[in-house]
Amino acid sequence: MKIIKVKDYKELSETAARLILEKVRANPQLVLGLATGGTPEGMYEQLVTDHRTAGTSYQQITTFNLDEYAGLPREDRNSYYTYMRQQLFDHIDIPEENVHLPNGETEDLQAECRHYEQLIKEAGDVDLQILGIGGNGHIGFNEPGTSFDSVTHVVTLDESTREANARYFSSLDEVPTHAVTMGIQTIMRAKEIVLLVSGESKADAIVRLLTEEANESFPASALLTHPNVTLIVDEEALKKV
Numbered sequence: 001m002k003i004i005k006v007k008d009y010k011e012l013s014e015t016a017a018r019l020i021l022e023k024v025r026a027n028p029q030l031v032l033g034l035a036t037g038g039t040p041e042g043m044y045e046q047l048v049t050d051h052r053t054a055g056t057s058y059q060q061i062t063t064f065n066l067d068e069y070a071g072l073p074r075e076d077r078n079s080y081y082t083y084m085r086q087q088l089f090d091h092i093d094i095p096e097e098n099v100h101l102p103n104g105e106t107e108d109l110q111a112e113c114r115h116y117e118q119l120i121k122e123a124g125d126v127d128l129q130i131l132g133i134g135g136n137g138h139i140g141f142n143e144p145g146t147s148f149d150s151v152t153h154v155v156t157l158d159e160s161t162r163e164a165n166a167r168y169f170s171s172l173d174e175v176p177t178h179a180v181t182m183g184i185q186t187i188m189r190a191k192e193i194v195l196l197v198s199g200e201s202k203a204d205a206i207v208r209l210l211t212e213e214a215n216e217s218f219p220a221s222a223l224l225t226h227p228n229v230t231l232i233v234d235e236e237a238l239k240k241v
């Protein structure tokens with residue numbers, strides 16, 4: 001795992017955006033795997049600014065998001081679909097049909113999981129996957145204990161994950177209990193992975209990532225066995241190392 005240590009969140013966002021832009025410019029047909037959460041917001045802001053000022057085009061880029069809440073309408077202000085529209089897609093020139101997120105509203109979530117996994121395979125898998133990490137080591141919504149062989153599946157969210165994400169909802173009760181997520185195997189099939197970790201709340205997760213062997217009780221540790229992972233981490237997150 002290559003490690004890029006940065007000073008703070010601003011530098012993390014700029015570094016991550018630069019890395020994406022290099023790849024998008026080198027391969028205008030890149031298949032990009034995208035993440036939600038607080039961490040990538042600054043990176044998306046940089047990409048939007050670049051599109052406005054330098055005009056980097058996403059006309060032929062395909063995107064697959066990691067995950068989506070189950071049971072929230074796509075238009076709900078807390079769906080990851082809405083997040084992605086607001087953070088990125090509404091501000092760049094990517095065609096709607098090139099954008100993919102799991103559909104969390106459907107009656108048949110199992111069928112949706114199979115369909116989403118199939119779409120990713122048909123696209124030739126993700127070229128560059130952006131990841132954040134949960135305090136408990138989750139990637140996407142793959143909670144501790146998830147098999148490293150997992151493909152896109154329905155998950156029951158950990159209470160700690162619901163609590164961490166409750167800041168976006170009016171109350172904890174409103175946070176969905178389930179989600180659809182790419183599996184760990186799906187993520188690991190990406191040719192390149194960039195993991196973004198910022199802030200003191202991730203300091204324990206960073207210690208675990210840098211000291212443990214790959215084990216299913218700490219999902220992000222799967223990345224230790226991937227041949228092309230870059231960790232971009234700021235000083236706050238490195239505090240306990």
Ligand code: GLP
Pocket residue numbers: 035036037038039040066067131132133134135139140141161165
């Ligand atoms: C969320 C998302 C993950 C994200 C993680 C960390 O639940 N499903 O994809 O990486 O938790 O979020 P944050 O960046 O807000 O700390």
